[in-house]
Amino acid sequence: MSNAGQTITPSRSQRPKGEASAAPVVMVVDDDIDVRDSLRDLFDSVGIETELFASTGEFLDAGIPNRPCCLVLDLRMPGASGLDLQARLKELEKRVPVIFLTGYADVSTSVRAMKAGAVDFLPKPFRDQELLDAVGEALRIDVERRSGETAVSEVRKLADQLTPREVDVLRGVGRGLLNKQIAFELGITEITVKMHRSSAGRKLRVVSVADMVRKIELLKL
Amino acid sequence: MSNAGQTITPSRSQRPKGEASAAPVVMVVDDDIDVRDSLRDLFDSVGIETELFASTGEFLDAGIPNRPCCLVLDLRMPGASGLDLQARLKELEKRVPVIFLTGYADVSTSVRAMKAGAVDFLPKPFRDQELLDAVGEALRIDVERRSGETAVSEVRKLADQLTPREVDVLRGVGRGLLNKQIAFELGITEITVKMHRSSAGRKLRVVSVADMVRKIELLKL
């Protein structure tokens, strides 16, 4: 399933699932080069790829890779702090699991970070294994989120081919109405409803009634 | 599931929805009577009911009320600590939102509490409003959880009237199979499948195909 030799085929956007199960990467944001280097060594030692950034700005410029990843973040940095970055990511709706590291920890900051959804919050000094455990958990969370999201986004991509009328009909189906009831509500004949329904089913690649109901749920129609 | 007032009104188990939207209550567990009293006064002042307990044991004996509630918990107490109680509740699968109060806070403890699912963690001294906000959030969470749970448990209650064969058939329906395919898989005729299917539908009070699919999903069949 690896994309190692894929340079020939431009299949990047054609197989998001392959991406989701690609090798994970840990992104480290810390202004201290010694910390960055030692973290890189730590993750190297267990065979986990890393990307290093000296500031939150540098990280945001690089963007978030399209594969399982998590963020190891120093709390206090010159300029934008770790908490700022966490908030910024939430604004941008980038849901990357975050692990905080900090030398100057206080309780209210740690609670704030955790309430904002951090996976872990490690005051220095910490044992290597603690961080590795946290990263393992964070990557697990990210893999799960990604698999869920690709499933949804694939259906959504199919769904935006739907015409307004097809959406109306699907909504009726989702509510458990019979074709004739949908027809009555929309002021059209049952035959036309069937037409839209089958057309919508084709577009959504529906293979059964159960499948159609599930996809309608997924799309929150 | 206490039987406290059962002698007078036997309506307890008959209206779970009513219970879920009943007046909320904050349960306070703290060994210091002064703290208990002042918290009671605080919640009284905003019209929120309280129940006070001097130890985790006392709280566990009383059981968890069948209405929206949350737990305000002192971290350090003689005997079982707040974290112990939190862990114990998880064991018992009692999902009550927990808010920690503590005078002797350290970061790793707060992170542990938050990772275990605490809603908030307030080091003393804190402002009254902080606690009230946290309680408001906790109660909101509990109300939501309860409404979701009653929906599931109602379907589940209907579902345990199903015979094994009916479950087999429903599983097939959930997988989007046609009646004849289900019949083939089970080694029976299509007519019998229809019989089980309609029987199961009656038992689950299904009103449409979409409804049946949703309930099958809900039951994770």
Add this chain to the structure above:
DNA sequence: GTTCTCCCCATACCTTGGTATCTGGACAAC
């Protein structure tokens, strides 16, 4: 024994769903 539940099968009938193949109007893009 009787009674009950669960499981299985069958015939018959009707409703609903799904598809194919037609027609036609409104409207926008070129």
Add this chain to the structure above:
DNA sequence: GTTGTCCAGATACCAAGGTATGGGGAGAAC
């Protein structure tokens, strides 16, 4: 103008779902 898309409709046919009303056998409970 032509082309294309969306919407709406019709007729016909077949597959699938649903129900009603029969029947019978196995096993547990009484």
